[in-house]
Amino acid sequence: MTQSIYDIPALEKHLIRNGFGGRDIRRTYRLLFREFQKIDTLGWDSEVLEDTRAKFQTSYLTLISRIDSQIDGATKLLFETEDGKKIETVILRIATGRTSICVSSQVGCTEKCRFCSTGELGFFRNLKREEVLDQVVQAGQILASEGRSLRNIVFMGMGEPLRNYQNLVDALDLLLHQSVFKFIPKRITVSSLGIPELILKFAKRFPEVSLALSLNGSNDKGRSEVMPINNRYPMAELRSMLEELETIRGKEVMIEYIMFKDLNDSLESAEEVAAFLKGLQVHVNLIPYNPDYSLNKSFQASSTEVIDDFKKSLQEAGYKVTRRFSLGQDIAAACGQLANKG
Numbered sequence: 001m002t003q004s005i006y007d008i009p010a011l012e013k014h015l016i017r018n019g020f021g022g023r024d025i026r027r028t029y030r031l032l033f034r035e036f037q038k039i040d041t042l043g044w045d046s047e048v049l050e051d052t053r054a055k056f057q058t059s060y061l062t063l064i065s066r067i068d069s070q071i072d073g074a075t076k077l078l079f080e081t082e083d084g085k086k087i088e089t090v091i092l093r094i095a096t097g098r099t100s101i102c103v104s105s106q107v108g109c110t111e112k113c114r115f116c117s118t119g120e121l122g123f124f125r126n127l128k129r130e131e132v133l134d135q136v137v138q139a140g141q142i143l144a145s146e147g148r149s150l151r152n153i154v155f156m157g158m159g160e161p162l163r164n165y166q167n168l169v170d171a172l173d174l175l176l177h178q179s180v181f182k183f184i185p186k187r188i189t190v191s192s193l194g195i196p197e198l199i200l201k202f203a204k205r206f207p208e209v210s211l212a213l214s215l216n217g218s219n220d221k222g223r224s225e226v227m228p229i230n231n232r233y234p235m236a237e238l239r240s241m242l243e244e245l246e247t248i249r250g251k252e253v254m255i256e257y258i259m260f261k262d263l264n265d266s267l268e269s270a271e272e273v274a275a276f277l278k279g280l281q282v283h284v285n286l287i288p289y290n291p292d293y294s295l296n297k298s299f300q301a302s303s304t305e306v307i308d309d310f311k312k313s314l315q316e317a318g319y320k321v322t323r324r325f326s327l328g329q330d331i332a333a334a335c336g337q338l339a340n341k342g
């Protein structure tokens with residue numbers, strides 16, 4: 001039976017059996033996991049290479065297609081899992097030279113947010129640790145081939161990461177491990193639609209990892225209309241959770257707020273958001289709604305002027321506010337557009 005390349009104790013034993021010393025092992029990990037090289041480019045003699053290939057599975061996803069945006073630095077990767085499921089990962093090359101990848105945590109999504117194309121797909125299954133990590137490795141290989149290195153990882157692709165709790169934790173353990181991927185915790189962001197007990201459990205386990213909460217509504221009525229989860233965990237529970245989170249982490253949380261024309265973009269809504277967040281260490285990120293024309297939903301994006309006024313109102317109330325410029329809209333790779341539509 002083959003073992004996983006991400007089973008680090010097994011890989012280490014195997015390398016030692018093949019005569020590798022501590023320094024060779026460290027070098028192997030650096031090349032494989034931090035510089036994203038392929039195993040057959042490591043310069044091993046053919047016997048060791050064959051033996052490793054026979055004993056370890058190194059890839060879990062097959063790249064089916066790659067689409068590059070014609071207008072910005074986004075690339076959408078469509079992968080197939082071993083059981084024939086399709087998932088998407090997005091590479092974001094930002095103008096400042098920074099690079100990010102947006103990874104998926106589920107095939108489809110367990111939640112049914114009305115504005116989200118992934119939610120529309122329904123839920124098929126959680127991704128395994130290996131499938132989460134293989135997205136990072138394969139996207140990292142593409143960036144390495146362009147002479148770039150991968151800086152940030154955001155769990156904002158398909159699915160609700162906290163509904164895949166154990167695999168998320170196992171993947172993060174290796175992404176943060178000093179001898180394996182060695183990512184800086186604050187450069188990894190986990191975005192959740194807001195499941196208080198899981199967010200708190202996660203924050204206790206990874207206090208340094210960045211967190212984002214998808215608020216998207218300014219009061220319970222409006223939020224429940226677009227996010228069914230709000231019926232289970234209304235905003236008062238989110239508020240208590242945010243207070244507790246601050247005592248656990250002492251760090252800012254990103255509040256994501258999609259701006260829908262005439263639904264949640266008025267100045268009254270801005271005041272409600274300001275009141276809801278009063279006294280908390282947060283950074284509000286306004287996301288213009290990205291349409292999915294095939295969904296035929298009634299949502300529309302707020303205008304730039306309305307977003308600017310909303311932003312100004314929150315800034316005047318003392319909040320740090322940014323507007324998200326979603327890359328990849330021409331290739332349906334922006335937030336909430338991942339639905340395997342090619």
Ligand SMILES: C[S@@+](CC[C@H](N)C(=O)[O-])C[C@H]1O[C@@H](n2cnc3c(N)ncnc32)[C@H](O)[C@@H]1O
Binds near residue numbers: 117161191213292335
């Ligand atoms: C696709 S979700 C994945 C992470 C997690 N499930 C969540 O909801 O936070 C990432 C972000 O995309 C946002 N989003 C979903 N659909 C969108 C759309 N059509 N336009 C803009 N943002 C959207 C969500 O609100 C969330 O903040």
Ligand code: SF4
Binds near residue numbers: 160
């Ligand atoms: S916004 Fe997030 S939680 Fe909601 S359906 Fe989309 S992926 Fe799932």
